[in-house]
Amino acid sequence: MATYHSTDITIKGMDCAECTLHVKEALASVPGVISADVYLGAERATIRFSGEQPQPRDIEQAVKIAGYEAILDIENIPDSQGPISFSSFGKTTILSFIGIVVFVLSATIIGEQLGLISSLENRVPWYFWLVLIMIGGYSIMTKVIRALFKRKIISHTLMTASMITAIIAGEWTTALLIVIFMRLGDFIERNTTEKARQAVHSLRKAAPRSAHLVHPNGIKDIPISALSNGDIVQVKPGESIPVDGMVLEGSAIVDNSTISGESMPQEVGPGDMIYAASLLTTGSLRIKTTAAGKESLFGRIIKLVEEAEGNRGEMQTLADRFSAIYLPIVGFIALITFLISKNAIAAAAVMAVSCSCSFSLATPVAMLASIGRAAQEGLLFKGGKYIEEMVNIDTLLIDKTGTLTLGKPEITDMHVSDGFDRMTILKNIAAVEQDSEHPLADAILRFADEEKIAIPKTENFSSDIGKGVSGIVDHTLVEIQNNPQQIGNRMQSIANKLLEEGKTIVYVHFDGRLAAILAAEDSLRIEAKDAIDTLKNMGIDTIMIISGDHRTAVGKIAAQLEIDYSAEMLPHEKIDLVKELQKSGRKVMMIGDGINDAPALAQAEIGVAMGAKGTEIAIETAHVVLLRDDWSLIPKAIDIAKRTIRIVRLNIFFTAIYNLFGISLAAFGILAPSIAAAMQSIPDVGIMANSARLLKDK
Secondary structure, rough: OOOOOOOOOOOOOOOOOHHHHHHHHHHHHOOOEEHHHEEEOOEEEEEEOOOOOOOOOHHHHHHHHOOEEEEEOOOOOOOOOOOHHHHHHHHHHHHHHHHHHHHHHHHHHHHHHHHHHHHHHHHHOHHHHHHHHHHHHHHHHHHHHHHHHHHOOHHHHHHHHHHHHHHEEEOOHHEEEEHHHHHHHHHHHHHHHHHOHHHHHHHHHOOOEEEEEEEEEEEEEEEHOOOOOOEEEEEEEOOEEEEEEEEEEEOEEEEEEHHHOOOOOOOOOOOEEEOOEEEEEEEEEEEEEEHHHHHHHHHHHHHHHHHHHHHHOOHHHHHHHHHHHHHHHHHHHHHHHHHHHOOOOHHHHHHHHHOHHHHHHHHHHOOOOOOOOHOOOOOOOOHHHHHHHHOOEEEEEEOOOOEEOOOEEEEEEEEEEOOOOHHHHHHHHHHHHOOOOOOOHHHHHHHHHHOOOOOOEEEEEEEEOEEEEEEOOOOOEEEEOOOOOOOOOOHHHHHHHHHOOOEEEEEEEOOEEEEEEEEOOEOOOOOOHHHHHHHOOOOEEEEEEEEOOHHHHOOOOOOOOOEEEEOOOOHHHHHHHHHHHHHOOOOOEEEEEEEEEEEEEEHOEEEOOHHHOOHHHHHOOEEEEOOOOOOOHHHHHHHHHHHHHHHHHHHHHHHHHHHHHHHHHHHHOOHHHHHHHOOHHHHHHHHHHHHHHHHHOO
């Protein structure tokens, strides 16, 4: 099997979905490139190749011929100032656009009424007009010509045809106005896309660029790209933490809001894990690096947000398909207009008023804004597809441990069978559980640590998901399981009592004999009840806990939340339940911790990983990732999805009605080409203003 490699490239100059197609085709033509993905919001492309990496010169030249700029040194891209806030950027753009349109159109109308336009056209030589038109429209016309050589119609093709028609008819001022409004339209489209990129720019800007590396000769400042795992870095008060890693020295207060949206600062000290882009508010730390740059949690978050637009939903797919046929349809309408009316100027107006880019911008601009804004709240949507799916969810399945509960159970009871020693049991179970990742393992280790026990080594450790763990300690087979292999009347009575109290119990076996019963209890998250009540009010009519824990323990939590439950489930049984519900027509959202629940998360229409900060499998498997353990984010995610879809639908509806109205007026000769050219940018302004609402708090 062939091995493929990939690399990222920054692409400058893209302002609509059509641009991404041009860049993708250009990159695919480079020798050695197998395939390419291009992301409008991220201004980035990922190329895949086998063997040696394609020559940078070939890549840059191919992208340049397509009309864009490629920057291969993605680690050293100059900081983008990014778009400014909507209050200044959006209003300034809209007012400037309206002012220019009103001034130019007023001057044109008044000039025509007074005969000044005709007089001006008669007095100024034709070649003077032509020079102005060529200067203003050169970059646009070269793109149109390149597209024609590839037998393609792009958004500027019809506007250019409209301009040429006006030139042939001798209406030089009209032709020049069309060029002016084409350039103004490009400006609006670029800034509309930039507005949607605002949240992505904010994330990138927060990414650390350098670190204080600690080495034997002192401390040296180096770029993040030069760090390796195991390096020790120093962080001073007020600085951004440059790496993911473990605190070796010092104590401090850390603001994690950049990572998880969590506003409450966290106190950290030796042994604690810490993440890049968090802010050190007080104190000083030395950190051992476990990941840096693109490999850090924050780097992965940025990449997920940037690539989310690749997971397009049905609305975006339909918009792309319609955009592909829209321009030929408009061209056909212009031809019919000319054949019926014999009026070339009316046909030119039809071509000038068409707003093809607005259709392709209607969905991605809103999706980019929403996905980026959600990321700042600690919510990662992996694409518009999942925003669309979330709106239709009617069934919610929830794991218990670590999802509804705090995930830090405490051992409350330990009952030892006759003939066994309590300290030996603690020593042996701690030895086995130190290799386990289950929350109960941490509880057992904490419980054993209180006795200051020296933990021996374990051989042949084994974990059977949903059943338990085992290993050989001092020649004894130690098994810690959910169910007993054999149990006497006294221990059975104890187990029944603990289960009636709603506790989770495990059975400890030494060489097949029951040695002890341990009981643990976990606390319900305080915000879970309010969040689930809110979800019920939002229309999710089926909510159920699905857990591998004992029925009594799960039932106790379900009763507090007033929801259904299914207990003692193995991972494959959770998947079967999801499939069964889907076959009956239900739209399922599954919420879990992203480890044992990974298969069910992947099977559901929407898989949500709860508190996935630093958990690789959660980030990879789930469709929506919560970066902090906060149930209030679940209703917020659904609310964001619903708001986004409402805005997308409004964008599409407004664009469709506007184009239908404009083309109709132009076809009947009511709309002059100059006015039509001015009108073609208005939908872009509307989309920008409407979608920008997603960047604000509700």
